[in-house]
Amino acid sequence: MKDQEHRRVISLSPGAFHYRRRVQFAETDLAGIVHFSWYFRYMEEAEHALWRAAGLSIVGDDLHWPRVTAHAEYKRPLRFEDEIDVKVRAGFGRTRIQYGFEIQREHTLVAIGAMSSVCARSERDGQLKTTAIPADVRERLITALR
Amino acid sequence: MKDQEHRRVISLSPGAFHYRRRVQFAETDLAGIVHFSWYFRYMEEAEHALWRAAGLSIVGDDLHWPRVTAHAEYKRPLRFEDEIDVKVRAGFGRTRIQYGFEIQREHTLVAIGAMSSVCARSERDGQLKTTAIPADVRERLITALR
Amino acid sequence: MKDQEHRRVISLSPGAFHYRRRVQFAETDLAGIVHFSWYFRYMEEAEHALWRAAGLSIVGDDLHWPRVTAHAEYKRPLRFEDEIDVKVRAGFGRTRIQYGFEIQREHTLVAIGAMSSVCARSERDGQLKTTAIPADVRERLITALR
Amino acid sequence: MKDQEHRRVISLSPGAFHYRRRVQFAETDLAGIVHFSWYFRYMEEAEHALWRAAGLSIVGDDLHWPRVTAHAEYKRPLRFEDEIDVKVRAGFGRTRIQYGFEIQREHTLVAIGAMSSVCARSERDGQLKTTAIPADVRERLITALR
Numbered sequence: 026m027k028d029q030e031h032r033r034v035i036s037l038s039p040g041a042f043h044y045r046r047r048v049q050f051a052e053t054d055l056a057g058i059v060h061f062s063w064y065f066r067y068m069e070e071a072e073h074a075l076w077r078a079a080g081l082s083i084v085g086d087d088l089h090w091p092r093v094t095a096h097a098e099y100k101r102p103l104r105f106e107d108e109i110d111v112k113v114r115a116g117f118g119r120t121r122i123q124y125g126f127e128i129q130r131e132h133t134l135v136a137i138g139a140m141s142s143v144c145a146r147s148e149r150d151g152q153l154k155t156t157a158i159p160a161d162v163r164e165r166l167i168t169a170l171r
Numbered sequence: 172m173k174d175q176e177h178r179r180v181i182s183l184s185p186g187a188f189h190y191r192r193r194v195q196f197a198e199t200d201l202a203g204i205v206h207f208s209w210y211f212r213y214m215e216e217a218e219h220a221l222w223r224a225a226g227l228s229i230v231g232d233d234l235h236w237p238r239v240t241a242h243a244e245y246k247r248p249l250r251f252e253d254e255i256d257v258k259v260r261a262g263f264g265r266t267r268i269q270y271g272f273e274i275q276r277e278h279t280l281v282a283i284g285a286m287s288s289v290c291a292r293s294e295r296d297g298q299l300k301t302t303a304i305p306a307d308v309r310e311r312l313i314t315a316l317r
Numbered sequence: 318m319k320d321q322e323h324r325r326v327i328s329l330s331p332g333a334f335h336y337r338r339r340v341q342f343a344e345t346d347l348a349g350i351v352h353f354s355w356y357f358r359y360m361e362e363a364e365h366a367l368w369r370a371a372g373l374s375i376v377g378d379d380l381h382w383p384r385v386t387a388h389a390e391y392k393r394p395l396r397f398e399d400e401i402d403v404k405v406r407a408g409f410g411r412t413r414i415q416y417g418f419e420i421q422r423e424h425t426l427v428a429i430g431a432m433s434s435v436c437a438r439s440e441r442d443g444q445l446k447t448t449a450i451p452a453d454v455r456e457r458l459i460t461a462l463r
Numbered sequence: 464m465k466d467q468e469h470r471r472v473i474s475l476s477p478g479a480f481h482y483r484r485r486v487q488f489a490e491t492d493l494a495g496i497v498h499f500s501w502y503f504r505y506m507e508e509a510e511h512a513l514w515r516a517a518g519l520s521i522v523g524d525d526l527h528w529p530r531v532t533a534h535a536e537y538k539r540p541l542r543f544e545d546e547i548d549v550k551v552r553a554g555f556g557r558t559r560i561q562y563g564f565e566i567q568r569e570h571t572l573v574a575i576g577a578m579s580s581v582c583a584r585s586e587r588d589g590q591l592k593t594t595a596i597p598a599d600v601r602e603r604l605i606t607a608l609r
Contacts, residue, residue, distance in 0.1 A: 050365060050375070051358050051500060053493035055230065055543055060489050061238040062211040066343050069208070073342060077398070083342065084201065084397050092207040096242045105376050105493055106369070196511060196521070197354060197504050199347035201397055206343050212489050219488060223544070229488065230543050251347055251522050252515070347522065353530040354507070357500040376493065384499040388534045 035116040035123035035141075040170030042078060042114075044071035048107040058102035065095055068126045068138050071111035079169035081162060088162075089153055090142040093121065097138040103130060115170060117163050120144050120155045181262040181269035181287075186316030188224060188260075190217035194253040204248035211241055214272045214284050217257035225315035227308060234308075235299055236288040239267065243284040249276060261316060263309050266290050266301045327408040327415035327433075332462030334370060336363035336403045340395050350394035357387055360418045360430050363403035371461035373454060380454075381445055382434040385413065389430040395422060407462060409455050412436050412447045473554040473561035473579075478608030480516060480552075482509035486545045496540035503533055506564045506576050509549035517607035519600060526600075527591055528580040531559065535576040541568060553608060555601050558582050558593050 046067060054060040076083050083090055103109065112127040126138040144162075145153040192213060200206040222229050229236055249255065258273040272284040290308075291299040338359060346352040368375050375382055395401065404419040418430040436454075437445040484505060492498040514521050521528055541547065550565040564576040582600075583591040 049358070049362050050492060051361065051498050054488060055491040055493070055495045056235065056237075057493045061241055062208050062215070062489060065208040065211065065241075066341070069343065070341050073398075082398060089202065091202075091248070092245050094242075094244050095207055095211075096240075098240050099238050102237070106365075106374060195504070195508050196346060197352050197507065200342060201345035201347070201349045203347045208343060212487070215489065216487050219544075228544060252511075252520060348527065348529075353533055354500050354503040357503065361500070381494065383494075383540070384537050386534075386536050387499055388532075390532050391530050394529070 033118060035118045035121065037114040037116040037123065037125050038167055038170055040114070040167070041112050042071070042075040042170050044074040044111045044113065046070065046109050046111065048103050048105055048109065050105055053105050056102075058104055059107075061097070061099060064097050064099070064128065064136050064138060065140075067109065067111050067128060068095075068097075068113075068124070068140060071113045071126065072124055072140070075113050075115070075166065075169055079165040081165055087146055088156075088159075089145045089147065090122070091145055091153065093141045093143055095138075095140045097136055099136050101130075101133065101135045103128075103135055109135065113170075115166060117158060117166075119157050122158065122166075179264060181264045181267065183260040183262040183269065183271050184313055184316055186260070186313070187258050188217070188221040188316050190220045190257045190259065192216065192255050192257065194249050194251055194255065196251055199251050202248075204250055205253075207243070207245060210243050210245070210274065210282050210284060211286075213255065213257050213274060214241075214243075214259075214270070214286060217259045217272065218270055218286070221259050221261070221312065221315055225311040227311055233292055234302075234305075235291045235293065236268070237291055237299065239287045239289055241284075241286045243282055245282050247276075247279065247281045249274075249281055255281065259316075261312060263304060263312075265303050268304065268312075325410060327410045327413065329406040329408040329415065329417050330459055330462055332406070332459070334363070334367040334405045334462050336366040336405065338362060338401050338403065340397055340399045340401065342397055345397050348394075350396055351399075353389070353391060356389050356391070356420065356428050356430060357432075359401065359403050359420060360387075360389075360405075360416070360432060363405045363418065364416055364432070367405050367407070367458065367461055371457040373457055379438055380448075380451075381437045381439065382414070383437055383445065385433045385435055387430075387432045389428055391428050393422075393425065393427045395420075395427055401427065405462075407458060409450060409459075411449050414450065414458075471556060473556045473559065475552040475554040475561065475563050476605055476608055478552070478605070479550050480509070480513040480608050482512045482549045482551065484508060484547050484549065486541050486543055486547065488543055491543050496542055497545075499535070499537060502535050502537070502566065502574050502576060503578075505547065505549050505566060506533075506535075506551075506562070506578060509551045509564065510562055510578070513551050513553070513604065513607055517603040519603055525584055526594075526597075527583045527585065528560070529583055529591065531579045531581055533576075533578045535574055537574050539568075539571065539573045541566075541573055547573065551608075553604060555596060555604075557595050560596065560604075 114125040260271040406417040552563040
């Protein structure tokens with residue numbers, strides 16, 4: 026049941042949210058460009074900025090949003106002090122949020138990415154149990170994506 | 172041409188290489204578990220350990236190996252001081268290496284991942300140009316994967 | 318000679334520069350607070366923002382600015398989504414820049430820090446050689462610190 | 464009272480513990496060398512390895528060890544795939560542990576550092592309260608430093 030939900034394709038909502046960010050020195054590596062692992066943090070920062078724009082926080086009282094998948098395709102390098110725009114889109118399953126990302130530098134596509142998280146609740150034994158995304162959370166995020 | 176090569180499925184060679192590693196404190200986040208971006212660094216560390224076992228270094232004189240794709244699927248959380256085993260496999264196209272990873276903790280599968288890199292050479296103008304993987308590099312890696 | 322310069326106390330110029338920044342998820346650790354190593358990156362980001370405000374970049378053609386010392390004293394924890402203000406001051410020796418930092422969250426002092434870097438030039442053999450800070454760089458930074 | 468304890472100089476115990484580690488790719492920056500912030504993580508990894516050697520974990524049931532100070536002096540650069548040796552020493556106040564570090568690459572001193580942490584206990588209101596270091600913890604660490 027859980028696995029079926031995980032594998033089902035979730036289409037993204039029509040709207041998008043934009044997060045701007047400057048590349049910092051410690052994000053580069055000896056090749057002189059941003060290390061590939063940092064793109065995932067850029068995507069996560071954009072995700073959390075979307076949540077704030079929706080009046081929410083990913084760190085809440087009783088819900089958790091563990092990652093299920095993360096994916097990136099690298100088109101062009103990023104360099105120190107580049108200003109980037111991370112475009113976020115999102116789609117909603119019953120228990121899972123699917124994010125799609127486009128990272129641009131001056132209107133040039135630098136990378137695309139995708140991540141998904143499930144909505145989970147802490148049980149009394151400390152284990153996380155997948156649960157349905159609250160309607161309020163979904164509605165607020167969709168509104169912020171307009 | 173380049174795009175066709177990028178999209179072609181590359182099957183992995185039969186052998187595997189294992190890299191062992193302990194989870195460090197700074198790799199955890201406020202959820203009490205390893206941040207999802209760190210799994211990509213674990214995979215990269217394993218890749219580079221494979222290269223060393225092959226008598227090679229990813230940082231060489233004139234060849235570069237920029238990432239093209241990175242992917243991870245998270246099955247279970249990792250915690251501070253966990254000992255992990257990263258199993259690396261690799262497959263070789265003309266210009267691209269495809270890696271496959273399995274991260275285990277005490278024989279339990281924690282995550283699977285995949286990354287691909289292209290072989291590139293610096294041109295006089297500083298641009299990187301995709302080039303064929305040297306036969307020597309491929310042979311040494313395949314030997315180390317036994 | 319070099320060591321004497323390194324040990325001489327450099328007094329800070331009167332002005333200050335402010336850099337604002339939000340704490341991101343990947344900067345926290347399992348204790349639920351920002352990992353202590355991140356404060357050094359906050360300080361470095363503020364340093365580089367100061368250089369940009371001065372019309373400069375720490376990554377230039379022929380000068381390098383390797384770190385000599387870094388120091389932090391932690392007063393209070395920082396948490397996910399906190400907004401911080403990093404106040405930078407700077408003082409100038411012949412070859413060395415001394416920075417002083419105060420990190421605040423809502424007018425509460427969270428940490429103080431200090432870092433110093435020397436001005437160095439690449440020699441033909443690839444070695445770095447300490448050199449005098451160009452007057453133009455010092456003047457621009459002092460102006461941006463007003 | 465707390466401040467006096469924080470400022471009192473704590474002399475280091477005679478023994479030392481050694482932690483070995485290889486420099487990884489993501490730890491380098493565009494200058495081609497290890498980013499200065501990583502030295503603090505090398506020191507912390509060595510600290511936690513010392514605790515494990517003492518049969519302890521820094522992450523325990525009810526005690527916490529927040530950082531009070533961190534300091535580093537950089538002597539020489541570190542590069543990708545360098546093997547380093549982090550020598551740890553420690554001294555004990557009533558509530559505070561003082562660590563001293565030397566980072567070497569092939570018997571060449573690369574950096575020295577120092578960090579201190581206080582022993583703290585969670586109160587019912589979630590606040591941390593400084594408390595005396597348990598005698599058992601001190602004894603085990605001193606034994607592991609032999």
